[in-house]
Amino acid sequence: MTFFLTGYFLLWFLVLATSALLFWRRERPAPAPLAAPLPPVSILIAARNEEATIGRCLQAIRQLDYPPELVEVLLGDDASTDHTRAVAEQAMRGYAGRFRCLPITSQLGSARGKANVLAHLARAATSDYFFITDADIAVPVGWIPALLPFATPEVGTVTGLTVVHGPRLFDRLQGLDWLQSLGLVQVVSDLGRPVTAMGNNMLVTRAAYEATGGYENLPFSVTEDFALFKAVLARGFTFRNVYRPEALACSLPIGTPLRLLHQRRRWLRGVEALPGWLQSGLLFYAGFYPLLLVLAVVAGPLAALGVLGLKMLLQGLLAYGCYRRAGLRMPWQLLPAFEVYTVALTGALTVFRLLPVSFEWKGRLYK
Template identity: 90%
Template sequence: MEGFLTGYFTLWFLVLATSTLLFWVRRRPAPAPLAAPLPPVSILIAARNEEAAIARCLAAIRQLSYPPELVEVLLGDDASTDQTRAVAEQAMQGYKGRFRCLTITETLGSARGKANVLAHLARVATSEFFFITDADIAVPAGWIQALLPFARPEVGTVTGLTVVHGPRLFDRLQGLDWLQSLGLVQVVSDLGRPVTAMGNNMLVTRAAYEATGGYEQLPFSVTEDFELFRAVLARGFTFRNVYRPEALAFSLPIGTPRRLLHQRRRWLRGVEALPWWLQSGLIFYAMFYPLLLVLAWVAGPLAALSVLGIKIALQGLLAYGCYRRAGLRMPWHLLPAFELYTVALTLGLAVFRLLPVSFDWKGRLYQ
């Protein structure tokens, strides 16, 4: 048993150290200048009961440095029961670009929920570039210029960078979780292996979207961004991930641990559709804490604490690289609390996954 544990933790640390090194040393070329004349773009936002968040989202849209006369903003009101539409229309009064708010009542093909809203918006969009974000996201001023240069004819999706931002400890732990996870995704993506796209900060070209038949032709999924990403790749397009400060958007945090579990349960649907080698890697990664308990029982608490200390140090180096590349300040003091957060979230999600209960997202239940 001791030999097995030694081999596991040695390999675990080797993988993490290699990932950290690759993230630090990989040189990613700066985007080429945008060609003149600048093209028009469409921004697609699905909103359901977002009266508390939509004004912040649209205020960020209004601050974009891209010429507003080249921007159309399409907001899909997904059967909201609050004042989402009224708040949105008030927030966009006087906007120099084009703004439309569509009330979504019909279903297109197999699309449901957010996918159905985006299917409707894509049908009325007039440009060749669909910039997709969420109602709880504030995009940066240079968002369009950060993603658009990567949208070459062979590139179907371009994914930006998103971090959770909020004042509470719970909020900041979510931010550290997001940024570090996206750093690991970037490492794999830099090696040319597709992982996923992120539908709150994503560019999809019209050519790639229409090649899939649109959301109305895709199998329904609660992780609609991942389903579209897979379909775009299957049609022969490639992808780009942009881990740069100018592509960094800020998400509102999930308010409670219960809501966080529902969010992650939804994301787990996408994880369950990943290639076997990625799923195997995630299982290998997640076995750390169960085997750490075994190590404490076999070799004693001091050995387990030593291994945990090495983990915190290596993850800290990766996190520092992630924050540095995103143009943010590294919160070193969060690292011990982040271990407790990770354990609690992993255990909670494992139990939630096994229970025969539905999960709630935007007021709708999914199995």
């Protein structure tokens, strides 16, 4: 057992150290200047009962560094029972670009929920570039110039960077979780291996979207962004991930641990559809804490604490690189609490995933 544990932790640290080194050393070129004439773009936002967040989202869009006359903003109101539409129309009053709020009252093909809203919005869009974000997201001022240059004819999806911002410890731990996870995704993506796209900060070209037949012709998934990403790749397009400050969007935090579990349980559906080699890698990565407990029994608490300390150091170096690349200050003081957060979230999610409960999104339940 001691030999097995030694081999596992040595390999685990080698993988983490290599990932951190690759992330630090990989040059991520700045986007090329946009060629004239600038193309028109469409911004697609699915909204359901978002009166508390949609104003912030749309104010950020109004401040985009792109000619507003070339921007159409399409908001899909998915049967909201609050004042989402009124708040949105007030926020966009006097906007120099085009803004439309479309009530979504019918289902297109197999699409449901957010995928159905986006299917309607894509049909209404008039440009060749679909910028997709969520109602709880504030995109950066340079969002369009940051993603658009990477949308060359062979590229179907371009994914930006998202961080969670909030004043509470729980909010800040979510932010650290997001940036570090996206850093690992970036490492794999830089090696040419597709992992996922992120539907709150994503560009999809019309050519790639229409090649898939649109959301109405894709099998329904609670992780609609990943389903579209896979379908685009299957049609021969490639992808780009942009890990730069210019592409950094800010998400509002998940308010409660239970809501966070519902979010991560939905995401697990996407994980379960990943290639086998990547699922195996994630299982290997997730085995750290159970085997650390075994190490504490076999070799004693001091040995386990030493291994945990080395993990925090290497993981902190990776996180520091992630924050630095995103143009943010690294919150070193969060690292001890982040270990508790990770153990609690992993354990609770393992149990929650096995429960016979439906997936919840915006007040709706999905199987």
